[in-house]
Amino acid sequence: MTPFVFGSALTVDAGTKDLRAADHLLQALAADLALPEGGFGCTHLVRDDRPRVVLSFTLESPEARGAARDRLTALGHEVTDGAPDDCGRAVRYPGVAALTGTLPVGEILAASAIDAVTVLGTPGDPAPDLPLHTRDHVRPQWRQGRLVLAAQPAAGGVLVPFEHPDPTPCCVDH
Structure with missing residues (x-):
């Protein structure tokens, strides 16, 4: 990429x-x-x-x-x-259009410019076959020259991006 x-x-x-x-x-x-x-x-x-x-x-x-x-x-x-x-x-960014629905972490890394996925509160990298429900809103951040997506565990054993596509209005500016 x-x-x-x-x-x-x-x-x-x-x-x-x-x-x-x-x-x-x-x-x-x-x-x-x-x-x-x-x-x-x-x-x-x-x-x-x-x-x-x-x-x-x-x-x-x-x-x-x-x-x-x-x-x-x-x-x-x-x-x-x-x-x-x-x-x-x-x-x-390259590959963002393909990041819709639920995809395995490994596919997200292979199909886009995202270099890494981190899971809040957990050490190490998530398994490549762990599903991530994108909510069609994937906003990674640059960290030390690498594009990193912060994710969090969600119901059903999947991950979701930490940033919610429709934040609660009282929390938008935090």
């Missing part, structure tokens, strides 16, 4: 306040820019005097970055070169 190259990214700051809105904006901008399916699109939490969620997109060539920068700027977004940090949350 193609790794996320932080230097080949553009960061988009649209002043978005929550992850759900950032996910939707990221998908809409990727479609508007006609970005290839195999690229990376990530969200990054910014915790400064103006907390928000910014987006990053990888673009293969300087020409593609320039065209995307021009289009995003024309749409009124603040755009900078590079990714804001090295620990983004991947929304678009």
